[in-house]
Amino acid sequence: MNMNDIKQFKVVLLGAGNLATSLGLALVKSGFSVEQVYSRTLEAAQTLANVLNASAVSCLDELSNSADVYLLALKDDALPGVIQQVCRLNPHAVYVHTAGSVPMSVFNNLAVNHGVLYPLQTFSKQKPLDFDSIPCLIEGANAFSQDVLWRIANALSKNVHLASSEDRRVMHLGAVFGCNFVNLCYTLANETLKSRGLDFELLLPLIDETAAKVHRMGPLEAQTGPAVRKDKKVMQGQMQLIDDADRRRLYELMSEMIHKLANK
Amino acid sequence: MNMNDIKQFKVVLLGAGNLATSLGLALVKSGFSVEQVYSRTLEAAQTLANVLNASAVSCLDELSNSADVYLLALKDDALPGVIQQVCRLNPHAVYVHTAGSVPMSVFNNLAVNHGVLYPLQTFSKQKPLDFDSIPCLIEGANAFSQDVLWRIANALSKNVHLASSEDRRVMHLGAVFGCNFVNLCYTLANETLKSRGLDFELLLPLIDETAAKVHRMGPLEAQTGPAVRKDKKVMQGQMQLIDDADRRRLYELMSEMIHKLANK
Structure with missing residues (x-):
């Protein structure tokens, strides 16, 4: 591997989902060449491979054994099995996964050079994101791996941080609260409005300002609303509007938590 | 009242909190003159009155009886009592409250001309917001009141909608899900990160993209994360990171709800 020009690294990308798509596009945009795209479904591999000017494979046996970096952007539960097979390909390569909650040790005894590149963002295929400002948490098993990861990550993003597996795991939990659960709240807002034929679009300025705040x-400090004011009358009135038992439990629990946190 | 130039309306503003501050500033910026600002605490009334070039009062007896519009931006539970006293002042004036969950009927038998102007936004005193794009839901008791409210709201915002008390109540519940509960999720993300000395700032690009999506x-359709994938291993691992009983209940409940909604 020519360490002076990392952009000459041959990259094999495993995965063709939301993250793999954004990551593949960012790599190519930054000057890397992606040799192969692997997905269990050839069609998915082909769709992404076409955009990246790579070849598509749907079988691990067909993977190149001459790549410098194997980037595994797969579902967490698929990782251990794929890692077992892929790490045999090239003993000199760097093997990298992208998962928040999978420790780096998943590579132990399978590859010398390995690490993690975790982009802290929510991805969708429909609109691949600019990696430029996405925080990338990296971790390398040795100085060489860490240097390679550091340089790849810095080519993609201006927001690169070293983070241990344990830090990354906590960060991932933070991301579930700050993104996935937030998005559930958006869904519940949408369902609430839909029940009376009201337009979700009316809530967008509020959603934007809540994030901007x-x-x-x-x-x-930014918390507003009936729960933080302990406005029981409003809360009781709102509970009466909620039919679904889960949503009632959620409303009560979140209101209680807001009140406790604000008065701690 | 000279109906041709609503900006010559004399306005009395009751309240000096987050909403009253943003609303008062928006009124003055749009060319209205605010005569008086009322708050139970003179200091709060004075602070806002100074900015609005109005006089400050802390006693309802001191309110002018010659205003054209009385705008009540008060806490929900303070409204009925204040309305009782204020509506006696001028039988020709329009009386308006700004609360999401208080029906317009709170004015019944107390004022002929009355209505509601509900700005669907989260306000803070530190940074008064530009009203321009804030959805304003209005409701008027009669044609005259509705016309006055329509014209005031349109002077403040480009996003004005007629909405009944029942629509507004549902909208307010949507706002609690889409703003107050979202903000609780941000707080829980922040607390999670703080527990390991990690910086909340790392989550801001994710928070912004979640809203942008x-x-x-x-x-x-925008939902991502372990719950929608039903990734039990990740969810169990994350539960182990959560000490607090409320947060564990919340994590379980929200994960279940995400999974159910995504597979409905």
Whole structure:
């Protein structure tokens, strides 16, 4: 591997989902060449491979054994099995996964050079994201792996941080609260409005300002609404509007938590 | 009242909190003159009155009886009591409250001309918001009241909608899900990161993209993360990181709800 020009690294990308798509596009945009795209479904591999000017494979046996970097952007539960097979390909390569909650040790005894590149973002195929400002948490098993990861990540993003597997795991939990659970709240807002034929679009300025606010102040300080004011009458009135048992439990629990946190 | 130039309306603003501050500033910026600002605490009334070039009062007896519009931006539970006293002042004036969950009927038998102007946004005193794009839901008790409200709201915002008390109540519940509960999720993300000395700032690109996504697609379609994938291993691992009993209940409940909604 020519360490002076990392962009000459041959990259094999495993995965063709939301993250793999954004990552593949960012790699190519940054000057890397992606040799192969692997997915269990050839069609998915082919779709991404076409865009990246790579070849598509749907069988691990067909993977090149001459790549410098194997990037595994797969579902967490698929990782251990694929790693077992892929790490045999090239003992000199660097093997990298992209998962928040899978420790780096998943590569132990299977590859010398390995590490993790975890982009802290929510991805969708429909609109691949610019990697430029995405925080990338990296971890390398040895100095060489870490250097390679550091240089790849810095070619993709201006927001690169070293993070241990344990830090990354906590970060991933933070991301579930700050993204996945937030998005559930958006869904529940949408369902609430739909029940009376009201337009979700009316909520977008509020959704945007709620996110913008936590750039200016801590989220606890930014809290507004009936729960933080302990406005029981409003809360009881709102509970009466909710039919679904889960949603009622959620409303009560979140209101209680807001009140406790604000008065801690 | 000279109906041809609503900006010559004399306005009395009751309240000096987050909403009253943003609303008062928007009124003055749009050319209205605010005569008086009322708050139970004179200091709060004075602070806002100074900015609005109005006089400050802390006693309802001191309110002018010659205003054209009385705007009540008060806490929900303070409204009925204040309305009782204020509506006696001028039988020709329009009386308006700004609360999501208080029906317009709170004015019944107390004022002929009355209505509601509900700005669907989260306000903070630190940074008064531009009203321009804030959805304003209005409701008027009669044609005159509705016309006055329509014209005031349109002077403040380009996003004005007629909405009944029942629509507004549902909208308010949507806002609690889409803003207050979202903000609790931000707080829990922040607390999670703090527990390991990690910086909340790392989550801001993710928070922004999560909000941006629901401009492009429905929130259910935008859902990502371990719960929608039903990745039990990740979810169990994350539960182990959570000490607090409320947070564990919340994690389980929200994960279940995401999974159910995505597979409905």
